[in-house]
Amino acid sequence: MRTIALALSLAALAALVVTRSPAPAAAQAASAIRLENPWARRAPAQGGHGGANGAAYVTIRNDGVEGDALVAAASDAAARVELHETVKDGDVMKMRRVEAIDLKPGESRVFKPGGEHMMMFDLKQPLKEGDLVKLTLVFEKAGPIEIEGTVEPIAATGPHGMDHQPTSDEKMGGHEHMQHD
Numbered sequence: 001m002r003t004i005a006l007a008l009s010l011a012a013l014a015a016l017v018v019t020r021s022p023a024p025a026a027a028q029a030a031s032a033i034r035l036e037n038p039w040a041r042r043a044p045a046q047g048g049h050g051g052a053n054g055a056a057y058v059t060i061r062n063d064g065v066e067g068d069a070l071v072a073a074a075s076d077a078a079a080r081v082e083l084h085e086t087v088k089d090g091d092v093m094k095m096r097r098v099e100a101i102d103l104k105p106g107e108s109r110v111f112k113p114g115g116e117h118m119m120m121f122d123l124k125q126p127l128k129e130g131d132l133v134k135l136t137l138v139f140e141k142a143g144p145i146e147i148e149g150t151v152e153p154i155a156a157t158g159p160h161g162m163d164h165q166p167t168s169d170e171k172m173g174g175h176e177h178m179q180h181d
């Protein structure tokens with residue numbers, strides 16, 4: 001069953017790439033996208049996406065001279081992955097699905113809790129802190145790019161004990177961005 005589901009989702013991804021990316025410039029643009037600090041956590045129960053779902057975050061930088069767009073994502077840890085944004089509806093924060101996330105030349109997009117994220121539906125096994133989770137991000141021009149993110153605690157707001165998702169200008173490993181009381 002899983003094999004069939006995976007094959008189907010891969011076929012769907014391939015179809016997406018083909019329909020949205022007719023240009024042969026893909027290979028040239030492949031190195032223009034930089035993915036940094038990927039991580040994931042189990043989704044909090046509130047907000048409508050609780051239970052066996054997860055959320056994944058990453059910093060995406062487009063170093064190319066052309067625009068690109070994130071058009072799909074997949075993970076071997078989840079039945080399906082959607083691109084989500086968070087919008088304020090009155091006093092309530094709501095997540096909603098987006099078809100694509102555009103990346104202008106030189107733009108850096110910081111996915112984070114309360115903002116853009118990849119929603120992992122129907123986790124195949126619980127996300128355990130310290131585990132690595134594989135994600136495939138599919139770009140309109142750069143094509144699919146695989147990354148591995150660390151699993152952080154459910155209350156985490158950033159990767160590796162950081163309190164926020166770093167921008168691509170920030171370096172990991174230092175303590176200057178950590179907050180101590």
Ligand SMILES: [Cu+2]
Binds near residue numbers: 049117118119
């Ligand atoms: Cu979501």
